[in-house]
Amino acid sequence: MKAILYCRKSSESEDRQVMSLDAQEKELRKVAQRDGIEIVETYRESMSAKAPSRPLFGEMVKEVAKGKIDGILCWKLDRLARNPIDAGTISWMLQTNQIKFIQTHDRTYLPTDNVLLMYVELGMSNQYVRDLSENVKRGNREKLRRGEWPNHAPYGYRNDKNTKTLKVIPSQAKVVKGLFEDYASGHYSFSDLRKKYDLPKSTIERIIKKTFYYGLMERDGKFYKGIHTPIISKELYERSQEVKKQVTVHRPRQEKLFFTYRGLMRCAVCGCQMTATRKKGMYDYYYCTNGKGACDQHKEYLNESKANEFFEKALENIKFDEELVDIMYEASLEKLQNSQDDNEQAFNDIKNQLENLKRQERKLLQSFTSELIAEELYKEEVARIQKQKENLESEMQNYSQDTNTRLNTLELTKSVFLEGNKAISEFRNAEPEQKHKIAQNLLWNLEVKDKNVLSYKYKSPYNIIANAPKNGDLQTMLPD
Numbered sequence: 055m056k057a058i059l060y061c062r063k064s065s066e067s068e069d070r071q072v073m074s075l076d077a078q079e080k081e082l083r084k085v086a087q088r089d090g091i092e093i094v095e096t097y098r099e100s101m102s103a104k105a106p107s108r109p110l111f112g113e114m115v116k117e118v119a120k121g122k123i124d125g126i127l128c129w130k131l132d133r134l135a136r137n138p139i140d141a142g143t144i145s146w147m148l149q150t151n152q153i154k155f156i157q158t159h160d161r162t163y164l165p166t167d168n169v170l171l172m173y174v175e176l177g178m179s180n181q182y183v184r185d186l187s188e189n190v191k192r193g194n195r196e197k198l199r200r201g202e203w204p205n206h207a208p209y210g211y212r213n214d215k216n217t218k219t220l221k222v223i224p225s226q227a228k229v230v231k232g233l234f235e236d237y238a239s240g241h242y243s244f245s246d247l248r249k250k251y252d253l254p255k256s257t258i259e260r261i262i263k264k265t266f267y268y269g270l271m272e273r274d275g276k277f278y279k280g281i282h283t284p285i286i287s288k289e290l291y292e293r294s295q296e297v298k299k300q301v302t303v304h305r306p307r308q309e310k311l312f313f314t315y316r317g318l319m320r321c322a323v324c325g326c327q328m329t330a331t332r333k334k335g336m337y338d339y340y341y342c343t344n345g346k347g348a349c350d351q352h353k354e355y356l357n358e359s360k361a362n363e364f365f366e367k368a369l370e371n372i373k374f375d376e377e378l379v380d381i382m383y384e385a386s387l388e389k390l391q392n393s394q395d396d397n398e399q400a401f402n403d404i405k406n407q408l409e410n411l412k413r414q415e416r417k418l419l420q421s422f423t424s425e426l427i428a429e430e431l432y433k434e435e436v437a438r439i440q441k442q443k444e445n446l447e448s449e450m451q452n453y454s455q456d457t458n459t460r461l462n463t464l465e466l467t468k469s470v471f472l473e474g475n476k477a478i479s480e481f482r483n484a485e486p487e488q489k490h491k492i493a494q495n496l497l498w499n500l501e502v503k504d505k506n507v508l509s510y511k512y513k514s515p516y517n518i519i520a521n522a523p524k525n526g527d528l529q530t531m532l533p534d
């Protein structure tokens with residue numbers, strides 16, 4: 055494998071913390087040796103990458119275009135690009151297989167990698183994205199004022215791309231209406247509704263809370279009158295909220311104590327499960343069960359509020375600015391659609407070739423029936439054409455599958471980001487059972503010592519987000 059080694063450090067403040075060119079080169083040479091990569095050329099650029107037109111970067115791109123290079127070695131992706139033009143160049147070279155990999159000190163990026171994350175990591179952490187994000191926010195506020203919903207349609211509706219409005223999904227609307235009516239009757243608990251409608255309890259609770267269904271949109275605590283078709287009346291909504299109030303007041307005391315974080319943490323010293331107890335004054339404490347009989351952590355009590363603090367902080371880490379996710383998604387979608395156009399062209403080419411083969415087949419048959427060619431030759435030719443046809447047909451199938459798979463991956467990535475966010479924003483105000491579930495879904499391997507969570511891991515795929523830039527606070531995307 056042949057690669058170019060590219061190091062960059064500017065004298066500007068953005069790069070103050072970045073390793074020196076010498077150090078970058080030294081470390082990357084180690085990586086190359088480890089992975090059996092042959093370095094054919096080394097570029098050392100002392101320049102910011104905020105604006106396009108770095109001379110050495112340009113030279114490198116030209117070198118890559120000659121097609122004699124397999125990949126690029128660089129310390130971090132943001133060494134390669136920090137502006138949308140160069141970022142586009144890099145990801146395009148990768149996607150079109152002009153380069154087969156980018157190796158950084160800790161990761162390999164391949165043509166099949168997720169475009170969304172790569173965009174974030176590729177120096178898109180600049181004013182460009184910030185402005186774009188501001189524009190989106192401004193646009194969203196204007197939309198809300200006009201009564202349009204700027205985000206993904208809530209359950210019961212779908213976004214109509216053509217009219218840019220929300221359309222009711224009749225089957226889901228029926229469910230929403232049924233939920234409100236049943237709940238407002240006072241005869242159903244959320245658990246009853248879950249059984250009857252086969253929806254998660256958290257979804258049902260979310261639906262029952264939403265003023266959206268009678269026409270009032272809520273965003274960041276502010277309310278806007280929507281122009282979408284309501285599914286229920288305001289009166290029905292208010293009745294259901296009355297029931298909810300009563301249920302909350304009359305909630306029976308739980309017989310068995312439920313501890314939010316019991317079963318989630320282990321003792322770092324002896325490996326036993328942490329158990330919990332409720333002390334006078336209503337405080338919950340977690341401590342090592344000392345199952346092996348010799349643990350000094352047995353008397354170390356981690357209190358509930360400290361545990362809460364930890365879990366909230368850990369979950370904040372994998373929160374992602376939803377608008378940023380939208381921007382990344384739209385950008386990737388556009389790119390996918392462009393490549394789809396290319397695909398379509400290739401697809402049509404194949405179709406033409408197939409037509410051509412069919413014409414040849416007909417001609418051949420004519421020649422044979424009018425005894426212009428011998429049977430042996432005829433059979434040979436038919437077999438040849440048949441083989442070509444089969445090849446083309448399977449190629450055709452690949453094209454359509456390819457686009458679909460990539461579209462699915464993109465949708466999946468987006469929903470991972472958004473679902474994670476939803477869980478996290480619910481966490482703070484959730485009931486203990488719900489908190490337990492959210493924490494369990496997102497975190498594992500929690501080890502506690504001396505009343506502190508010593509170590510923990512994010513479950514896949516949230517571990518990816520945990521390592522990616524945080525919170526739409528684009529400052530944090532800068533290298534440390």
Ligand SMILES: [Zn+2]
Binds near residue numbers: 350
């Ligand atoms: Zn222990």
